[in-house]
Amino acid sequence: MLKFWKIFKLFFLALVxxxxxxxxINGLDNFFASFNIVLFFLIYVFIIYxxxxxxxxxxxxxxxxxxxxxxxxxxxxxxxxxTIFIVNFLLLNLFTNRSIYSFAAIGFFFSFFYxxxxxxxLYLFADKIEGIAWFNGFLFLNFLKELIFILLAxxxxxxxxxxxxxxxxxxxxxK
Numbered sequence: 001m002l003k004f005w006k007i008f009k010l011f012f013l014a015l016v017x018x019x020x021x022x023x024x025i026n027g028l029d030n031f032f033a034s035f036n037i038v039l040f041f042l043i044y045v046f047i048i049y050x051x052x053x054x055x056x057x058x059x060x061x062x063x064x065x066x067x068x069x070x071x072x073x074x075x076x077x078x079x080x081x082x083t084i085f086i087v088n089f090l091l092l093n094l095f096t097n098r099s100i101y102s103f104a105a106i107g108f109f110f111s112f113f114y115x116x117x118x119x120x121x122l123y124l125f126a127d128k129i130e131g132i133a134w135f136n137g138f139l140f141l142n143f144l145k146e147l148i149f150i151l152l153a154x155x156x157x158x159x160x161x162x163x164x165x166x167x168x169x170x171x172x173x174x175k
Contacts, residue, residue: 007056010045014057017041018064034142035149038065042080043110043150044157047103051088058084075121083113100158107150115143 021038038061046054062077069076087110095102119139 079117
């Protein structure tokens with residue numbers, strides 16, 4: 001029963017972050033509109049919980065994004081699930097120490113593969129004129145802003161929200 005409430009809490013938080021993303025953050029000015037707080041929440045679930053919880057939350061968030069998207073249904077779910085699988089592979093094979101630096105690298109790879117696969121798949125369904133957006137600077141500038149936001153949020157959550165306390169020592173390798 002405790003596991004059910006943990007999953008319910010994560011689904012509810014994902015829904016709250018999704019509504020906040022769609023209703024508030026996307027309506028902000030140019031600089032702040034590119035922040036994806038739902039992606040940060042997925043990275044947070046991936047780091048703090050485990051792979052299975054992240055798959056469940058990723059599928060739920062992808063489903064929510066697919067409902068509000070004009071693209072074919074399932075694109076966001078597919079991109080999020082493939083990204084989670086790739087980042088899990090990298091975590092198991094490359095990042096053996098679970099320090100703040102490896103979590104920042106996980107955040108980088110999560111963002112990188114998410115946007116890479118998302119824009120590759122969206123390019124397949126776009127007109128050829130829209131495909132030119134790959135070569136202008138806005139895509140890379142938005143990715144850089146998102147990456148800075150994700151990395152700062154990871155550092156902030158570990159150092160200022162007390163994730164280095166005794167309860168969470170299993171996530172951080174000392175020495």
